Amino acid sequence: MAPRFSPFDASLWHATAEPAPATGVLEGETRADVCVVGAGYTGMTTALELAKAGTDVVLLEAQETGFGGSGRNAGHCTPTFTHYSLANLRRMLGEPWAERLIARQTRANERVGAMVRDYQIQCEWVQNGYVMGALHPGGIKVLREKEASYNAVGARTRLIDKAEVEEITGSPRFTAGWFHEEAGHLNPLSYARGLARAAMQEGVRLFTRSPVSGVEQEGGRWRVRTPNGSVLAEKVIFTSGAYTVGGWPKLDRTFRILRVFVAATHPLSEETRRTVLPRNTTIHDGRGDIYVYKYNAEGRIVASMFPMGRRGQDIAYTKQVMTDRLKWLHPQIREEIRWDYLWFGELDMQKKTVPRLYGLAPGVVALTGLSGRGVPTGSMLGSILSEWALGVPERELSLRVEPLREAPLYMLFAPQLSLRYHRALDNFAARRRGSEALPPHA
Ligand SMILES: Cc1cc2nc3c(=O)[nH]c(=O)nc-3n(C[C@H](O)[C@H](O)[C@H](O)COP(=O)(O)OP(=O)(O)OC[C@H]3O[C@@H](n4cnc5c(N)ncnc54)[C@H](O)[C@@H]3O)c2cc1C
16 A cells, blocks of 8 residues: 655655654553644644643654654745735634734744744754745735735735845846745754754653554543553643544544645755845745745755646656746756755645634544644644643634534645646736746746
């Protein structure tokens, strides 16, 4: 049978991350106030916040720290929402939920920065901002709306003109751009391992290679079982995301998997680096069929895209697409581009692409459905989940607690269709506006 998830050890981060703290397998029975399941950003920041508040926490991980999206993502940390404008989000979630979640998400990088600083996490963290480009004047309206709506909730962003986009990113292709100065980027696996170390330092008992196989009630508490042991806890929090394996019936149906890939070049020459992303920012090329990229600490471009047709299946072709996009955006690149790493991962997509908090039973919740924006999001979710575990009334939380809901079947193909639709729109807009088209297969 094909492995359920993409290989973990293929990534640049696996090759370059700081070592993980030593952890062991859960053996025998133990007790805790709270048992958290899944050592990604969401689970680790939850455990960390709870331990800081004096709670006795056991954190159980099926594989190793950061095995899920948290150890293999691209490392962009942009404190915004994907897919939805803030106005849409308000309509979709209603108040007070929308305003609370918006406040947490847009301030998430302050948390990331504080954790990196307070626990001295070595993870290549830089906070030089993010640019979303507009390839033609028709794209400026959306960026203007972003500027107004995000600034209204306290973010520091601004619309920038063609000259400034070129100055910041080194790309002459854009008509304008949206600059979010609080955005950052990092080495995601180093960050995950640093969070694990921080949580352990605060007293969290973290066990790896300890997959939760089931949870059952026992004398008013919950018995959380793994192959070699169990935890008797008052409260249980599932944060197993796209990589959910068992644990609770139907939890892995609350989302549908969408695969995404990331590739990293060889370390680029000084000459190229002087003119391509000279300020070490993150850039989104403004297309619906996205291409997002940044440097790692060694000066490799790390870029991500979604598979589509041959792209993602045929690796040589996929690398050619990545090169063509990069060179189209930066015609000044003279050196040959080699993609040393290319790896895949899974996203937990659901209909409303914002995190969903499910009440599974009294004292048991699960949070899934980050839908692709997880570095800032997972980092701030710990504050919400820890509040739930500490007894903050549900009506005061920043996420509504709802019954477990299976993601509709059409989510299996809807995100792919939406990507294709946006690609067609991008191409149509480029032709109509007379902008120079991408190379044929890029
Ligand atoms: C390739 C890729 C690129 C991405 N790029 C970005 C990006 O640049 N910026 C961004 O913001 N987001 C990005 N994301 C999304 C982001 O990485 C995720 O949303 C985020 O890491 C999810 O964190 P999490 O803690 O919720 O879950 P995860 O990190 O997936 O952690 C869940 C953990 O639970 C464990 N688990 C599962 N079942 C059990 C069980 N039964 N018992 C015990 N443990 C269990 C898993 O092994 C896993 O370690 C990307 C994702 C991918 C895959």
